[in-house]
Amino acid sequence: MTKLAFIGAGSTIFMKNIVGDMLHFDALKDATIALMDIDETRLAESEAVAKKMIATMGTGATVETTTDQRRALDGADFVVTAFQIGGYDPCTITDFDLPKRYGLRQTIADTLGVGGIMRGLRTVPHLWRVAEDMAALCPDALLMQYVNPMAINTWALAERYPQIKQVGLCHSVQNTVQELAHDLDMDQADFRYKVAGVNHVAFFLKLEDARGNSLYPRLSDGYRAGRLPKPPLLMPRCPNTLRYEVMEHLGYFCTESSEHLAEYVPWFIKEGRDDLIDQFGIPLDEYPKRCVEQQAAWKEQAKALQSASEIAVPKSHEFAAEIMNAITTDTAYVAYGNLPNTGQIPQLPLGAAVETPCLVDAGGVQPSVVTDIPPQLVALMRSQINVQELTVRALIDQNPDHITHAAMMDPHTAAELDLRQIRALIDDLRAAHGHWLPDWAQLRQAA
Numbered sequence: 001m002t003k004l005a006f007i008g009a010g011s012t013i014f015m016k017n018i019v020g021d022m023l024h025f026d027a028l029k030d031a032t033i034a035l036m037d038i039d040e041t042r043l044a045e046s047e048a049v050a051k052k053m054i055a056t057m058g059t060g061a062t063v064e065t066t067t068d069q070r071r072a073l074d075g076a077d078f079v080v081t082a083f084q085i086g087g088y089d090p091c092t093i094t095d096f097d098l099p100k101r102y103g104l105r106q107t108i109a110d111t112l113g114v115g116g117i118m119r120g121l122r123t124v125p126h127l128w129r130v131a132e133d134m135a136a137l138c139p140d141a142l143l144m145q146y147v148n149p150m151a152i153n154t155w156a157l158a159e160r161y162p163q164i165k166q167v168g169l170c171h172s173v174q175n176t177v178q179e180l181a182h183d184l185d186m187d188q189a190d191f192r193y194k195v196a197g198v199n200h201v202a203f204f205l206k207l208e209d210a211r212g213n214s215l216y217p218r219l220s221d222g223y224r225a226g227r228l229p230k231p232p233l234l235m236p237r238c239p240n241t242l243r244y245e246v247m248e249h250l251g252y253f254c255t256e257s258s259e260h261l262a263e264y265v266p267w268f269i270k271e272g273r274d275d276l277i278d279q280f281g282i283p284l285d286e287y288p289k290r291c292v293e294q295q296a297a298w299k300e301q302a303k304a305l306q307s308a309s310e311i312a313v314p315k316s317h318e319f320a321a322e323i324m325n326a327i328t329t330d331t332a333y334v335a336y337g338n339l340p341n342t343g344q345i346p347q348l349p350l351g352a353a354v355e356t357p358c359l360v361d362a363g364g365v366q367p368s369v370v371t372d373i374p375p376q377l378v379a380l381m382r383s384q385i386n387v388q389e390l391t392v393r394a395l396i397d398q399n400p401d402h403i404t405h406a407a408m409m410d411p412h413t414a415a416e417l418d419l420r421q422i423r424a425l426i427d428d429l430r431a432a433h434g435h436w437l438p439d440w441a442q443l444r445q446a447a
Helices: 012-022 040-057 069-073 087-101 113-137 150-160 172-184 216-224 241-250 274-280 286-307 320-329 375-397 401-409 411-416 419-436
Strands: 003-007 032-036 062-066 078-081 142-145 165-168 192-198 201-208 333-340 353-361 364-367
Touching: 003 012, 003 069, 012 032, 012 040, 012 286, 012 320, 032 040, 032 069, 040 062, 040 286, 062 069, 069 113, 078 113, 078 320, 087 113, 087 286, 087 419, 113 142, 113 150, 113 375, 113 401, 113 411, 113 419, 142 150, 142 320, 150 165, 150 333, 150 353, 150 375, 165 353, 165 364, 172 201, 172 216, 192 375, 201 375, 216 241, 241 274, 241 375, 320 333, 320 353, 333 364, 375 401, 401 411, 401 419
Parallel strands: 003 032, 003 078, 032 062, 078 142, 142 165
Antiparallel strands: 165 333, 192 201, 192 353, 333 353, 353 364
């Protein structure tokens, strides 16, 4: 019988997607699902939702709950991580408010930039604890890692615990196909595509319809004529214009949303250029707004889910359950996965976390080789890898100087701040985050 350990199961909506997906597969519908979270209230809410989904689907799956990570991991076949160390309050608030004092504005702050760096410093040490417990309690399990900053986390996990089977999973590819289908009035099933790069800065190297015709002329013509993008499907206040603009200049469409991409590059959020903010509809401080809205909405959702006699269980487009089924049944499946670069993208540095199509079967998650990324895209990806590598080196070597070096190499931060401002900002962030950071990274300022 398959056992899934879900670490961070208080993320109820995300847990609902992954566990609900499992119940659609014969090989997984009788699984043991161990839900673990440190928040007992949220854990109880997730337990109630999971049990109602099982009752609705009429499967034999069982649910266990615990606040003990080791207990959840004991004997697991698969592990999902979905947590945010430090949460919205205080850590996300700090990651936005302090940089703003220096004139550095952000949109999401969970992948690159000073926000992504600090989140990586908070997150990786706990992922290492998960990996250490897995090595002792479920050494053959596959870790499916959904936590941002994805690339930093995947890279650092592989550096410290190379024996642990892991893959970083994201939904940016699926979300982008959904948005493009919306823009082009197409069925998602009619898309044919190949994507590769680094998480959140991967590109559609091939983008065709079912007859093999490139969709790029339609996208470009629609953008130039002002017909595209349409009002967005997934995030109504976040127009997708910026991704189309990048496509016009680099020739390819990026996998991550415009609000994310805006802060990965030096071209759009610039001092004295509010015209760019307006032109491309860049939603500054978007992630804190989402956090507040989601917290408020969740209270009503929780009441509705708990009072419902049954819960609908539609299948999501997440990869986790598909991967579990493919491995359990030895059925071939292709997923986009983030893995250490062992040569699957020879144009990028070895060891960096890269995203490519992966074949999944009983042999595990096996990346395909992609050798045809255009040089302008490789150059952009390297600018991201510079920041990721220095953050990983800071963590592995316990070298606080590399935290500052990582921020100095960040494209957006470097476009806005000088070297002394960057150093001062990182010092302030290290001091403000305090115990949320590992001991070596904390900066204890004199009283």
